[in-house]
Amino acid sequence: MRRWIMLGLGTAAQTAACAFVYGVPYLADELRGREGLTLTQVGVLVACPTVGLVLALYGWGAAADRWGERVVIATGLGGAAAALAAAAWGVHGMVALGAMLTLAGATGASVYSASGRLVMGWFGKEQRGLAMGIRQTSTPLGMGVAALAMPPLAAGHGLAGAFGFLAVACGVIAVLIAAFAADPARPQTTAAEPAPNPYRGSSLLWRIHGSAALLVVAQFTAGAFALVLLVDVRGWTPVHAGQLIAAGQGLGAVSRILVGRWSDRVGSRLRPMRQLALLTGAVVGATTLGTAFPSPLTPVLLVAAIAITASTNGLSFTSTAEHAGPAWSGRALGVHNTGQNFTAAVVPPLMAALISAAGYWPGFALAAAATFASAGLIPVRGTVPAAGRADRARTIPA
DSSP states (O other): OOOHHHHHHHHHHHHHHHHHHSSSGHHHHHHHHOOOOOOHHHHHHHHHHHHHHHHHHHHHHHHHHHHHHHHHHHHEEEEEEEHHHHHTTTOOOHHHHHHHHHHHHHEEEEEEEOOOOHHHHHHHHHHHHHHHHHHHHHHHHHHHHHHHHHHHHHHHHHHHHHHHHHHHHHHHHHHHHHHHOOOOOOOOTTTTTOOTTTTOOOOOHHHHHHHHHHHHHHHHHHHHHHHHHHHHHSOOOHHHHHHHHHHHOOOOOOOOHHHHHHHHHHTHHHHHHHHHHHHHHHHHHHHHHHHOOOOTTTHHHHHHHHHHHTTHHHHHHHHHHHHHTTTTTTHHHHHHHHHHHHHHHHHHHHHHHHHHHHHHHHHHHHHHHHHHHHHOOOSOOOOOOOOHHHTTOOOOOO
């Protein structure tokens, strides 16, 4: 029972972090309207939290390896709450707001590096795909919460209402983590026999990192621009567009659970990941046609793209932690998150510039191409994961 409580706490922490890191796109109409920003300027603000993540992820991962998950998550999420409170009530102007969002991303990066390690440590390999699939629902759930809450809060209370909501959510969950989370048991190592560096002499982890980063292009193209596309091209209101996007994110959350369980049953993370990458490329390609020739099918294709682009994330995280092993999983997940979030940071402003210059369909076409490229990079033939070997020598408390 205790492991499921840890899973719930880790998922809640990640959901709160994802809501603010990836929630800024749902304020696009408010930022372009009352604040008078261009789409490219909005894209820069969208990127600010992920820039903070990229700068801090590895450091938080090393901290989790050394001091444990509970203190790292609680400290970082509390810092994010303070930065978001400043964004809501303490600063004015695009530059100051961008700085606070960057700081929130840097402090919230603790959750990205440590919550996955927390979950991995409490579950054995037979349930790890399911557990990480549940934990990884936090990204679409966080984006879904933001899509539902941010547009009406911004419409009724401005940016202060939207960012204030996120600050309170992060603060409450930071307190819950500090009070109730417990670090998992760790394997014993000696100074004479340090854990080997899993990156030395093998490209397997780097290929997992690279393929996952390429998959982010489609995920954040669909997630960041679906709302403005529906508003600009189909004439929807931001609130109604946010509700549809939240439905797509909900489907994405379900897909991660099902895919995680699938990977447990077939005994592989990477083979299902490659198959889903090919399917994702096909769906995003169809969405490209829906943006080039808008019709009543366009919203349906956007929902499908949002859902399917979320499906592979849990597989890449689980395979990273398993191949890195317990002693290196915090740092490896930090590297993995850095690649994904660097991509997530550059996609919104670059895609915004491309869309402003050429329209929506070239952006989605580029995302589809990146997805097909990722499928070719995924290493389906690898060695036995280090975590799998470690599972034979240790037990996890129930």
